[in-house]
Amino acid sequence: MSLALSFFLATISASMPSPREIRVLDNESALAEAVAGFLASTIEETLRRKPRVRLVLSGGSTPRRLYRTLAQPEWAKRIDWTSVLLFFGDERCVPPDHPESNYAMAKEALIDPLQIAPQQVMRLRGEAEPEEAASHYEATIREAFAPDQTPFPRFDLIFLGLGDDGHTASLFPSSPALREQRRLVVPTSSPVGIPHRLTMTFPLLNAAVTVVFLVTGSSKASILRRVQEERDSAAPLPASRIRPANGRLIWYVDRAAASALPSA
Template sequence: MATAITDRYPTVLPSAEALAEAAAERIAALAAEALNARERFLLALAGGSTPRLLYRRLADEPWRSRIDWTRVEILFGDERAVPPDHPDSNYRMAREALLDHVPVPPAQIHRMQAELEDLDGAATRYETLLRSLAPDRPVPRLDLVLLGVGPDGHTASLFPDTEVLGERERLVAPVRPGAGLHRLSLTYPVLNAARHLMFLVAGEGKAAILRRLFREPDPAHPLPVEGIEPQGEVSWLVDEAAAEGLRP
């Protein structure tokens, strides 16, 4: 049964580094749980500076050895329309921070080809891939999706006032914000179906959005992140700087 994304109150960690450590611990536990029950651990990565800290932690011991990376399928929650070696590429960041340092078979690393001119075609191909990983379900159920939240309330690349917010059929869709790079993003149906969503939020620049979400909700003007209706578990890991927004 779907719940609100903010039903689970955030866990506050003293620093971004402590947040990364706590997230690594939870990911290792979720991977073990998934691999005890199923053949593969379906993990969707996020971009950003806070996930980068986490990925560097996962690439180091003890986490590198605690996760059976040979049974992990790496996916991405979103990607900018740039080549895979571009500094703004989420794939490049994840590769340099994590994927080059753990034994995930290359065939199990599934990047979004958002650099292609035909973004609709790239979205369709990624959706086909997702469906192939869980062919017995109408919407694939990823084990864990890592997410952040922007000051404007976006998550993945679900930005305010974009057509993708109304998408209920496609699992992956192009996003064309009014300004900035075009992108590909997972859509609400995939996020809603995930077994676990983990939000990583750090820095004083995120205090205002946490206040808006948890202390001053405005149902008449929902933000993109509030459009998620999770069927699985949700966790929020935030550092002290961001948690200033949670204070009375």
């Protein structure tokens, strides 16, 4: 197999809202290249149908590697970033220049190198009072999708990560945010690290056209397997509850993270 581009694709299509695809790459570098190619194709195809692409970014070390790959000249010239609106799936309640801000990471790795215009970047205001910030971001999302009046706007592509406890975005196990059915964005709390967070909710995430998880490293092997096995359990982990109602769910993982999965 080619180190950079090879993967196996397992499509599991049981009685679920959408099948899931698991794409396994040799390492984190190969994963970043593969996802960059998928993103470039998705943006190109979407722009054939409409004038704007609405993309939700994730925080974390694996997305950082992806963003830095996308900022390289060979990828930068393949994507029309002037037609992309950037959003964030979650944020810590910190100022935008804080070292643990998802926005700060994306700004350093992607936004500034590509000179993406400020009006194309819809950041969560982590420095504001959490309820106010959540309401403001919901209004920002609805304005970006106007005149669409659907209860849950349909993002073209959402990137997500996977925490060691099975959380995704800032939807943590046992959090009241897991029960939210009406709001697009809510304040929440983390059991570790910076406690106060803001997060998109399940109904909004599951309305997307495509959701892509990015998972790397042997430390994620056991939780990745649990998430895949618990999709149909009575109390699934938060990441197991990402099931686009009318869209695609794709897991890009490296071989280390996939080491505990059953063989394709």
